[in-house]
Amino acid sequence: MSNTYLTTSPITVLGAGSYGTALAITFSRNGYPTYLWGHDPEHCHQLAKQRENSQFLPHIKFPNALHIEANLAKAIQLSRDLLIVVPSHVFGDVIQKIKPHLTAQHRIVWATKGLESNTGRLLQDVVLEHLGDQYPLAVLSGPTFAKELAEGLPTAITLASNNQQFALAFQARIHCSKHFRVYLNHDMVGVQLGGAIKNVIAIGAGMSDGIGFGANARTALITRGIAEISRLGLSLGANANTFMGMSGLGDLVLTCTDNQSRNRRFGLMLGQGLSAQTAMENIGQVVEGYHNTKEAYLLAQQQGVEMPITEQIYQVLFCGKNAKEAAISLLGREKKGE
Ligand SMILES: NC(=O)c1ccc[n+]([C@@H]2O[C@H](COP(=O)([O-])OP(=O)(O)OC[C@H]3O[C@@H](n4cnc5c(N)ncnc54)[C@H](O)[C@@H]3O)[C@@H](O)[C@H]2O)c1
Numbered sequence: 647m648s649n650t651y652l653t654t655s656p657i658t659v660l661g662a663g664s665y666g667t668a669l670a671i672t673f674s675r676n677g678y679p680t681y682l683w684g685h686d687p688e689h690c691h692q693l694a695k696q697r698e699n700s701q702f703l704p705h706i707k708f709p710n711a712l713h714i715e716a717n718l719a720k721a722i723q724l725s726r727d728l729l730i731v732v733p734s735h736v737f738g739d740v741i742q743k744i745k746p747h748l749t750a751q752h753r754i755v756w757a758t759k760g761l762e763s764n765t766g767r768l769l770q771d772v773v774l775e776h777l778g779d780q781y782p783l784a785v786l787s788g789p790t791f792a793k794e795l796a797e798g799l800p801t802a803i804t805l806a807s808n809n810q811q812f813a814l815a816f817q818a819r820i821h822c823s824k825h826f827r828v829y830l831n832h833d834m835v836g837v838q839l840g841g842a843i844k845n846v847i848a849i850g851a852g853m854s855d856g857i858g859f860g861a862n863a864r865t866a867l868i869t870r871g872i873a874e875i876s877r878l879g880l881s882l883g884a885n886a887n888t889f890m891g892m893s894g895l896g897d898l899v900l901t902c903t904d905n906q907s908r909n910r911r912f913g914l915m916l917g918q919g920l921s922a923q924t925a926m927e928n929i930g931q932v933v934e935g936y937h938n939t940k941e942a943y944l945l946a947q948q949q950g951v952e953m954p955i956t957e958q959i960y961q962v963l964f965c966g967k968n969a970k971e972a973a974i975s976l977l978g979r980e981k982k983g984e
């Protein structure tokens with residue numbers, strides 16, 4: 647890596663969906679040369695030609711500092727800092743694909759929210775298995791809808807890292823006091839879990855609204871939702887305070903209450919009686935909670951942690967229970983202390 651490009655400090659974003667594109671727009675707007683790689687060469691060609699992501703973020707033009715790079719090896723070579731923003735079910739594949747192109751200087755961040763498909767492992771464990779512990783790692787997570795971020799509306803987020811020097815350096819690079827506040831946290835486990843499990847609870851909040859329940863029920867789900875996310879987190883060594891921050895309660899409230907959320911909209915459709923398959927097709931984008939409910943449920947069982955909301959959503963998605971029956975099961979639970 648030459649000195650020239652270390653001083654120009656580019657960032658490479660791997661994943662050209664709505665969120666990868668929004669983050670790439672944000673960084674390039676701050677003046678950093680930013681390279682955006684997508685796995686579909688035809689889509690990359692279109693992005694470069696139109697200078698916007700018309701599929702996911704129509705009418706938001708790319709800043710001049712944003713460059714599209716369809717060649718993965720080149721995209722990795724161009725920057726020391728790599729930000730992975732792909733859906734969780736392909737995260738492990740992407741990590742394996744980047745591995746042969748990494749050098750000792752690379753630093754890896756991900757903004758993917760989820761658990762590994764089938765195993766339910768945290769994504770940091772997937773990275774450590776495939777890449778070892780030689781790279782500084784960080785996770786970026788919090789209440790951030792891609793469209794608002796891309797439009798430059800004020801947004802705050804959490805960055806958690808296993809390497810304090812990297813955390814400070816990356817925070818300094820991406821924090822922009824005008825519209826993108828980046829808070830540091832040391833708790834990688836808690837930050838990852840909050841981002842993954844809030845998607846499952848948001849499906850529940852959507853279902854509740856889809857059935858026709860009101861604000862009281864939605865708020866109860868959010869409040870009991872953060873309780874069950876925290877219980878799971880504590881069992882895995884997370885810090886309780888993390889769940890009261892951006893990547894915990896912040897993201898949970900955002901995702902459970904606003905129809906920009908795909909997880910919430912997916913739940914709304916289930917509550918209105920649509921099948922999971924039809925609801926997924928209607929959304930037409932990644933619904934992380936759908937991919938992660940089984941994993942969250944199994945992880946809870948493995949840890950011996952009670953997660954009644956997650957369990958009911960699991961029953962609806964994978965055991966043929968309907969949303970109303972699931973709500974009745976939740977309401978009919980034995981009375982207990984808060
Ligand atoms: N969209 C948001 O507002 C938002 C906000 C915060 C976090 N996230 C998280 O970001 C991650 C990505 O979500 P998104 O919203 O950008 O998804 P999206 O549905 O907008 O796009 C998914 C992208 O993944 C790409 N993809 C599919 N298979 C791939 C593969 N094998 N290799 C590489 N890329 C592949 C697709 O081409 C598509 O570009 C998710 O974990 C999501 O939870 C999204």
Ligand SMILES: O=P(O)(O)OC[C@H](O)CO
Binds near residue numbers: 791792845907
């Ligand atoms: O659209 P969702 O439900 O995937 O939510 C997007 C982000 O995770 C919100 O922070």
